[in-house]
Amino acid sequence: MRERRTRYPLAARVLGVSVTVLAALLVLGSLLLPNTLAELSATRFLRLPGEAVIGAALLLALPRRARIAAAVLSGTALGVLTLLNLLDMGFREYLGRGFNPILDWGLLDDAQAFVADAMGGTTAALAAVGAVVLALLLPLLTALATVRLARLLAAHRTRATRGALATGTVWITCSALGVQLFGAPLAADRAADMVKGQVELTRDTLRDEAAFAEEAKRDTFGATPGDQLLTGLRGKDVIFTFIESYGRSALEDPLIAPGVGRTLEAGNEALAEAGYRARSGWLTSSTFGGGSWLGHSTFMSGLWIDSQQRYRTVMAGDHLSLTKAFGRTGAWDTVGVMPGVQKAWPEAEFYGLDNVYNAFELGYRGPKFSWSTMPDQYTLEAFQRLEHGRERDRDLMAAVILTSSHQPWAPIPGMVGWDELGDGRIFGPMEKAGEDPADVIADTTRSREEYGKSVEYSLTSLTQWLERYGQDDTVLVFLGDHQPRSRVTGLRASRDVPVTIVAKDPQVLDRIDDWDWSEGLRPAQDAPVWRMDAFRDRFLTAYGSTPHPSGP
Structure with a gap:
């Protein structure tokens, strides 16, 4: 040098x-x-x-x-x-x-x-x-x-x-x-x-980890006997459905809201003709843009779970999840339909699910749509075939996760005839002709447009399934797990997601009259907003559960 x-x-x-x-x-x-x-x-x-x-x-x-x-x-x-x-x-x-x-x-x-x-x-x-x-x-x-x-x-x-x-x-x-x-x-x-x-x-x-571990041990309904839980829903099939990334922006963003609004209006009219009524409000999710499992566990546990550490703490404990409450009664079979799960899922024990169908157990033989392992319409049809349509001795409680609206929102499946679904291979040409994920991810406007289309597809799949297969005793609770990423929502978006309860039996909705939720599938802009962790206790109380606290 x-x-x-x-x-x-x-x-x-x-x-x-x-x-x-x-x-x-x-x-x-x-x-x-x-x-x-x-x-x-x-x-x-x-x-x-x-x-x-x-x-x-x-x-x-x-x-x-x-x-x-x-x-x-x-x-x-x-x-x-x-x-x-x-x-x-x-x-x-x-x-x-x-x-x-x-x-x-x-x-x-x-x-x-x-x-x-x-x-x-x-x-x-x-x-x-x-x-x-x-x-x-x-x-x-x-x-x-x-x-x-x-x-x-x-x-x-x-x-x-x-x-x-x-x-x-x-x-x-x-x-x-x-x-x-x-x-x-x-x-x-x-x-x-x-x-x-x-x-x-x-x-x-580090401080939160210790404090939350103590909080998770306390449970308003932790010691409630099974015969004092959910007495107002006996004789009903109750289905909790999470729609991936279904957030407030889907109903209020000027580029996205018109299409989603038309979809909800059409679904509302079809379900009303079938004899259903609905009430809707808002929940503030514990997560944003991703981490769906944090939103799921917050909703089901009644605890604010906004980190992986909190999630692990809750999953390792015996806090009463909403789904487990149904199982504790002895009146319901409890089922999970999880098309996004592709490996061992020990969380089933916390959720108290008798049976869980993962991505490989729903009989799907068609193509993946980017991250989503199968279209929502197929997931719902498989749920109908495997569980909801079966003769059974007890009522059914199911937790169903719909994944077609998961980012990157490309390619997006489309609706096909329900009788034509088969094993899902019908979606092959649709997947090949769809948008390239790389093109959508890199473009903010296209991300917003395709996100809106994916939510429209998920909502259409769900409302058509209920219209086609729902019974007089069917109660459907569906909500978003979180808002989509900030490229879609902008930097100052709230964490609010829509939540809706649909039923034919008027007494089901009469029990939540004091919630002041909006009529129909679409919550009004000024409808009540709760933190997502508040839902479990409000739901259990509204439907006849008696508090028996547990913990220190």
């Missing part, structure tokens, strides 16, 4: 300056990087990071070995912090919240599985390799960049010291006066705020 520098001094100087500039840009960019895509703009990097001033002063004050060690440690930490910022961006985009470094690592496996289902195994493998390379390379690069800048400061100690003092003075002055540039403070402390936020998040997470 020395020989080449001697032979090519100009090229060596240009190369050295270029590497130094790149190192400075990497460090400054890492210090100023926001943690949301909405804030990611060129103007956000035209700010003065206070951490750079403090870091330069510290490095100038240290002897050589300590300076290099401090540069390596601080550079590596900066790289890790940048990775956390990038994870925050992804989580906020898809789940409407930041990344939790204590709880959320397990969700990365789910993210890879989603990419594999939506974009193909090759894309998922390449994405995983890219993520691993980035995770290893970024801290190394920021460490090397910091070491290079530390050596530059030491080589020009006098000028660097004067520059640090002057820059520090400017930063303090701008901070005190609130000077702004392009709508943001010129004096930035973004990295320090990020570190503080992560420390507080970690502390709060």
Whole structure:
């Protein structure tokens, strides 16, 4: 290297300056990087990071070995912090919240599985390799960049010291006066705020884990005998149906709502002609954009489950789920229809389900539609064939998950004749002719349009199934598990989802008159809004359950 520098001094100087500039840009960019895509703009990097001033002063004050060690440690930490910022961006985009470094690592496996289902195994493998390379390379690069800048400061100690003092003075002055540039403070402390936020998040997470474990042990109906549960629904087949990503935006977004509204209006008219009435309201989901199991468990348990740690705590306990309450009575057979489950599902014990049908047990032989293993119309027909249409000695309680409205909303199945469904191979040409998931994911407008179409399909499938197969004793409760991702809803959307109860027997709806829910399948904009964890106790109370608390 020395020989080449001697032979090519100009090229060596240009190369050295270029590497130094790149190192400075990497460090400054890492210090100023926001943690949301909405804030990611060129103007956000035209700010003065206070951490750079403090870091330069510290490095100038240290002897050589300590300076290099401090540069390596601080550079590596900066790289890790940048990775956390990038994870925050992804989580906020898809789940409407930041990344939790204590709880959320397990969700990365789910993210890879989603990419594999939506974009193909090759894309998922390449994405995983890219993520691993980035995770290893970024801290190394920021460490090397910091070491290079530390050596530059030491080589020009006098000028660097004067520059640090002057820059520090400017930063303090701008901070005190609130000077702004392009709508943001010129004096930035973004990295320090990020570190503080992560420390507080970690502390709060650890505290919450212990507090929630105690909360989950207490249950208003935990000790209620079976003969005092759900007496107002005896003789009814009760079906709880979750519609994936069916959120408030589907009914209020100006691009999406017209189509979904027409679908609900048509379903309302058809069901009314068949003798059904409906009431609808709003529930605030514990999750956003994904993590459907958190919404399912919140609704069924009456506990606010907004993290994987809370979910694991509840699943390992004996808190009474709404579905298990039906089983405890001895009056209902309890069944789960889970087309999205493709591996062992120990949660069946918590939910108290006598029988669970996963993706491989519904007899489907047609194509997958991206993440969704089968169209909702087929899922409902399989439920009818396997359980709802069978002769039985007891009533039926079923939990049915509909997945066709799961992102990326491409390709979307269409309705076929109910008698033509067969084993699902009829959907083959439909899947091949559908939209490419990659094209939809990358386009905000198309994501919104296709999301709306997928919800229309799911609602049509469900209302037609009820119209075709429902009986005088059928009670259907259907709701969304969460809102779709922020690319569809925007950044300030609520977490509200519609919830509806449909029945022929007027006494079923008379029991919830005091809920003040809207008539029909569509909740009014000003209909009552409850937290999703409030539903279990309200439902149990309305339908004749007597509280017998359990726990400490």
